[in-house]
Amino acid sequence: MTSATLQELQPPTLPRGLIIRDFDGSDADYATFVAVGNRIYPEYPDTVEEYRHFDQSMPAHVKHRRWLAQLEGQVVAYASYIQYEGMYHPQLFHTSVAVLPELQRRGIGTALYQTVYHALLAFDPLRLRTRTRADFTAGVRFAERLGYVEDMREWESRLELAHFDPTPYAGHTERVVASGIRIATLAELMQEDPEHRRKLYELDLQLALDVPHPEPQTAWSYETFCQHVFAAPSFMPEGYYIALDGKEFVGISALWRSQAEKDCFYTGLTGIQRAYRRRGIALALKLCALAYARQQGVRIVKTWNESNNRPMLSINEQLGFIKQPAWINFVRVIKPEEA
Structure with missing residues (x-):
């Protein structure tokens, strides 16, 4: 069992010049979000149409929220939590944090995760889940540092x-x-x-x-x-x-x-x-x-x-x-x- 650290329970400490804001669902935010995601995961590109459909298909009882992180006016990272109807529990959440490779290890991912965690406290979560590819070593280390442990693997x-x-x-x-x-x-x-x-x-x-x-x-x-x-x-x-x-x-x-x-x-x-x-x-x-x-x-x-x-x-x-x-x-x- 792991528990919330004092740092997580505090409002996030933002690196200088970083702004974290809610994803607003506008055409501009969708376009920026997808563009940043495709730079981070070039082997798995998405489109605005696919993400809009995904968001619009979620049933009302499924909780979800997304944030964008801006540095010098440019979106450089994003984070989210979501629940899935196929594995639904009211206190189970799936989390995601992604930062442009050239800006990793500057505290942006940590600030985003603190933002997500702080928002989830209102729902009294039992478990949090995340996933990353085994050769994305920075992502693996980030998850482990936050107290996540591996429990399943999928071969692509x-x-x-x-x-x-x-x-x-x-x-x-x-x-x-x-x-x-x-x-x-x-x-x-x-x-x-x-x-x-x-x-x-x-x-x-x-x-x-x-x-x-x-x-x-x-x-x-x-x-x-x-x-x-x-x-x-x-x-x-x-x-x-x-x-x-x-x-x-x-x-x-x-x-x-x-x-x-x-x-x-x-x-x-x-x-x-x-x-x-x-x-x-x-x-x-x-x-x-x-x-x-x-x-x-x-x-x-x-x-x-x-x-x-x-x-x-x-x-x-x-x-x-x-x-x-x-x-x-x-x-x-x-x-x-x-x-």
Whole structure:
């Protein structure tokens, strides 16, 4: 267990010339926030449209707040806290602090974290969470210095499609289909099945139970699911593959289009109902998705898997995905949860 230090309980001490203010939701703040974020994380660029959609999709009970830090009139860092509907607890918060690389180790990140922590005290937090990539050593040290400890890792894996050889898998998808499983795109099912949204939501809830999470899972609402999926700027129904047994949805492998990286797709949830596993369905879905990505001229596909999720990691390794530095999930216990 860790507890608040005296320094954290005091209002933040700002480095000379630094101003910390609330993110105001204006076009200018969104543009600046995204531009700074893309400089800090150039491998994971975002767009204003994506962030606006993310913010607007959050249900009312989820608390969130964002700050910008200005130095000599220029935004150089940001911080936030947020709750997630899929891991919701009223006293659990996910925190983030990011500073332009050339201005790190000048007290800006510490001042921002103090700002976040001071604001969270009003909610009597039990635990705080954060994450960073393992090779972002400054971020790892910053989290550890603040009392966060590692409790889960996720592998990021990437596949350069120019290096992907589908020859060893010739006939695999056809054999799965011959066994009685249909593979369709969500674009097709949106035209033929008026219940496609509800079926997809119910399958997502079921599959999510087998996805490792750092906190107990809570079901997100049907309305939130539809907003996050069907209204997302990166939604690509032609690259969203569904396995069906008759009219029942039994498996998913979804691709999402990066708005900022035109030659990059992201893999979302890939999963199969337990009763249908070990029949090659997940591999067939992934093969269909990769074939679509190649048809679209995409250069790279990125995916993430919890480090102990060996079945999914094995499929990705088999297909030629290359592991990148892991993402570390950290937790800081403020006070123990009552039994």
